[in-house]
Amino acid sequence: MKDHATLSEKFIADEPRTDWHDETLWLVRQKRDSAVRRVPEWEQLRELASQIKDHTLSNLDNYLMAFEKNAQANGIKVHWAADGAEHNEIILRIIQENNVRRVVKSKSMLTEECHLNPFLTGQGIEVVDTDLGERIVQFRNEPPSHIVLPAIHLKKQDVSQTFHENIGTEEGNNDPRYLTEAARIHLRDKFIHSQLAITGVNFAIAETGGFVVCTNEGNADMGTHSADIHIACMGIEKIIPKAEHLGVFLRLLARSATGQPITTYSSHFHKPRIGRQMHIVIVDNGRTKQLGRPDFRNSLKCIRCAACFNTCPVFRRSGGHSYHTAVAGPIGSILNPNQDMRANADLPFASTLCGSCSNVCPVKIDIHVQLWKWRQVLTEEGYTATGKKAAMNGMAYVLAHPTIYRLAGKVGRWVMRVFPFITNNKIFNPWYKQREMPAAPKQSFRDWYIKNKK
């Protein structure tokens, strides 16, 4: 499998597009900043959110049991899935028991993580993603590249072409309003005829046995209220203790995500309508393992706002697909190694460790510290490239031995002067790929200092 660096190389080959991606996400970050500045108690909110989540994780089993009991009392059917495969099987069973053929789905990163769509389509079931961005990437057989802005890697020309091919819009009409209207008409038909709707869960309230789903487009509501059956999928970490805590999280979520004061729709589901069904699938899929890692457990506090994506200099310039996982970006890079160290060993290295992610995180996850800690774990467990490990060991040895260090410096300067092609070489020296080598000085600082100190 290709790693982040290799995939990024493909992404940055188109320089104007890379610049556009970078600038657009930075604009979203700036919108977040201006929304945050309008809330004087912002830092207090972050601290509170962080503490509520810390508390919840420390009592998670009890809260899940309370949630289950209260949800069942509300008439909701609760299912438990140890992993993605079980999650998919549960959903398939509900679909089959009710003879459902047409399914609509609103955004759920959990179902992406579990690869639900390919599983269901493989069973002959029509699954229609209804978030505009997700519908676009679904038509293109691509995964979303960003958890909040699924089609941010595409330009309107791409969307126009995709819609032309799939829903017959006018060729070359790139007007976002025209394209959105076409999607509205296309998806309205899907909503009205859907038999079952799948959504994610933003927050599940232990105290009341209900859950909240947030969208701007209204697609979760259009789907769930049209269909007879609603299945909501949640990771175990989505629990919050009480309804009043929603005040804290809803104030933080949209401001952090897009700079809006709140999403257009924050829908609170507690009971199915009479004669209809409501199901919740509670999924582990590695989360309990992460809970057992003291250095990494607080990554489970994440509310999926993607503020860390938008601020990350590496994400902005490498695109979500380079992270080859459902949840990309800095938070994905600390969640995914837990799932599979070998496959995701590259991700904690896709960072400058600048710390901007931790600074914008609304629940105060120490993302950049965890990235750094994962690097150490992955290296100790032998998952990093041998070349990198050898180079680091070599470097450590040289730095620990002053005589060798001075000799290496001397040799290096001589090589750079006499045989510059050895260092100014993209094949032998990856550092040179996007940079110029500095001019080699005649003497080292140490030599200069000894000569001039009197």
Added chain:
Amino acid sequence: MSSREKILQAISINKPAFIELPLMEIKGAGMDTNEAAKQFIKTLESIGGKGLLISDMNIVRNDLKQARNRGDYVVNTISLLGEVNKEINTDMDAGSLAKVYKTYIEATIGVAENGAVWLYESQMKNRLLPFICEHLVICLDAKNIVPTMHEAYQEIDVAKEGYGVFLAGPSKTADIEQSLVIGAHGARSVMVYLMAS
């Protein structure tokens, strides 16, 4: 062992030592009704909605009358405004509701900081109605506007009915090149009338 037991057991083994739940000691800025209404309208307009503070209910009654006279399918759920559409119930299907052009619904509270209103299921008559209609008109008593979401959750009981929603302005998307487009899947416009008492 079932997955439920496996998950719960893994959590009880792996969870950190108990951490206390923090006190909700956060307070938004205190506001009087007038200030809150002004702030609400300003915020609502910044997210694509419209708000109007009125002291005469007849303004909304006329609005409804005019909408009906245009011949569109208009649904009123507020008896104070005029005739209520009795055909709307919890069971009405999506196909029939898709014909609704404009809807009038009363909200419980409004939130000044974000322009959202809270609708109980009983106020919307059918869960789909505020989403599937093309245009939405909300009526709200101006004294029921609270400064922030903290006060909002003190005022409502989220579990009182089967469903409820904070709705803030019209449906929107920016999924194509981050260009904001109003009217994604839900209502294309949201007008909130604030009744001053």
